Amino acid sequence: MRPVGKLIIIGGAVNKGSFAETDYDQNIEKNLNFFETGILRKIITESKNKENSIIEVVTTASQIPQIVGTEYKKAFEFLGAKNVNILDISNREQANSDAIVARANAADVVMFTGGDQLRLTSILGGTRFHDTILLKYTEQDFIYSGTSAGAAAASENMIYQGSSTEAMLKGEIKITQGLGLIDNVIVDTHFVQRGRMGRLFQAVVNNPRTLGIGLGEDTGLFIHNDTMTAVGSGLVILVDGRFIKDTNLTNINLGEPISIDNMVVHVMSMNDTYDLKTKDLTIVNSQYSSSIQN
Known part of the structure; x- marks a missing residue:
């Protein structure tokens, strides 16, 4: 069944975040980047009640939850959001509590911050809070948004470990279950900047049915009705x-380099779309579209 809700997954902020700057109050406009002015605004405009939506900023993945949570709260409020809360769930008992489930049920948006995606899934996975988020995403006009760890954890399977320099050595990449909001994809973040x-x-x-999604910093995907924008x-x-012709994957030992023949790579930028059903990419500013129409 196609989910009613929407996903907005983000590769991470360009830096720690413009709202952490010391001159936040004096020169706020100079601090803003597209992460705030575009992506966070997109979350508000796509949410059920716009500026009046209840937004819960979930800081579970972070080791500095209050600092990170306050940063996002300031950012959303600067953009006009009126009901922004910080939800720091630090253990599974909290995630199963009536109070936390009630807040999840009342939310129009949950925004998962960056940090450690394994910390996020190990604390939240299989809890009442997790079940509530999945049900709301499936059945309601509800937004799951995540940046960095929050984005990586959105898919059924997620990468939680593996160095960029040794990534093509068999066994170097560690994969486990994510939060399961979207199937048949795997998401990596800070992608271009960290050479992933x-x-x-x-x-x-490892499984060519899986679509790999690499999100650059200050960049994200809006996913709704099987379309990624x-x-x-x-x-x-x-x-x-899907079109891989050959590989040595099963004939080499752990730690040896992997060969792949005919891996297909697409590159998307602002407003380009990808249909998850037909597997078609549409480049909005295509240099060929006018000649094709003529």
Whole structure:
């Protein structure tokens, strides 16, 4: 069944965040980047009640939850949001509590911050809070948004470990279950800046049905009705393994380099769309579209 809700997953902020700058109050306009002015605004405009939506900023993945939570609260409120709360769930008992479930049920948006995606899934996975989020996303006009760890954890399976430099050595990439909001994809973040192409290559060659999604910083995807739309100032990289012709994956030992023949890679930028059903990419500013129509 196609979910009623929407996903907005983000590759991470360009830096710690413009709302952490010391001159926040004096020169706020100079501090803003597209992460605030575009992507966070997109969350508000796509939410059920716009500026009046109840937004819960979930800081579970972070080791500095109050600092990170306050930063996002300031950012959303600067953009006009009136009901922004910080939800710091630090253990599974909290995630199963009536109070936390009630807040999840009341929310129009949950925004998962960056940090450690394994911390996020190990605390929230299989709890009443997790079940509530999944049900709301499936059945209601509800937004799950996540940046960095929050984005990586959105899919059924997620990368939680693996260095960029050794990513194409068999066994170097570690994958576990995510929060399960979207199937048949795997998401990596800070993608261009940290050179993580090899991590997605290995994740996809392990199961070519999986679409690899690499999100650059200050960049995200808006996913609704089986369509992914790129938002932000950077790039989204898609790795499609369906047409792989050959690999040495099962004939090499752990730690040896992987060979792949005919891996397909797409690059998306602002407003480009990708249909998850037909597997078609549409480039909005295509240099060929006018000649095709003529």
